[in-house]
Amino acid sequence: MSSEFGVPEPESLAAMHGDSPIAETSVRLALPAEANAIGEVQVAAWRRAYDGLLPADVLLDLNPAQFAAQWRAALLSPGEARNRVMVALDGRDLVGFAAITPSDDPDGDPRHDALIAELAVNPDATRAGHGSRLLNAVVDTARADGFTRVTVWINSTDDVLRAFYTDSGWAPDGAHRELDLYGDASVRIKQVRLHAAPGSDD
Template identity: 30%
Template structure:
């Protein structure tokens, strides 16, 4: 098994779109309505990715996880989108194709994103996770990122979901 974590490329758009949809359909089945999940379109997702790839207002970094030359996951991280103290960066998303869950690829992708936040000078990191997605909540907990008590209702993707914020210190310095 050859895994490579690297910056995403425009040519990854179709694979990333398919990974994104497959990950959501598997992770959120039973949490979000089936009709919403079944309506997710990997072609439209890929088209949006291509359109946004060279957007000059894009401030984050996207990494792709390749397994034997095929894109199977991605993460996106960067400046916080919320009111947080100085020195905090955000892991905006991490998704893996469900066919490769529990093979260590997500852990490697997560670690690369955390390294990216640290390299960008962030001392703390945070992310939002759907509260009912216990598999993801447990994954982050195993990485040392735990709920810090903040919650929100997210309505960006259709049906509203409750999210919890998980965070961790990225450096030994306060």
């Protein structure tokens, strides 16, 4: 997870809990106060995504509070203006999030290439359109920020996630990598990179 993502000045939390009508589903920029919920979603999503790839005890030991602390720090001190964190809401419940940042890939151009550092939906809230709404918001935000390409790394064996992106118009760009999670070659995860152009009809 990148440690720097941009958000606007914190909005009044009263707007989140007042008596005004709440949209059934929506996507907007994240607030620092939502870091705990983001951490919970990330851990739940990672436990499903890495089931069978990482040891069960490692997945069980994932700590939402540790993830939340990193997200809170990133949201309070976003750094680069084009770092963004967006959240998907079902009513008032945070059910997913996406983080986008200028690409730090060796062959990327951070002036023009954006990278989806995370896009996750709570497993209990999948198949309700939240992932698609987040992805559309990512593309729209990248376009508004002047990026001409958006990329994402996915596990090579995750056919469901690959279909999610390709059905939305994304395609492999030929790049691949292998993560050595412990630095001792005991757990390796192969990943492929997909890309899309924000200016097209994604």
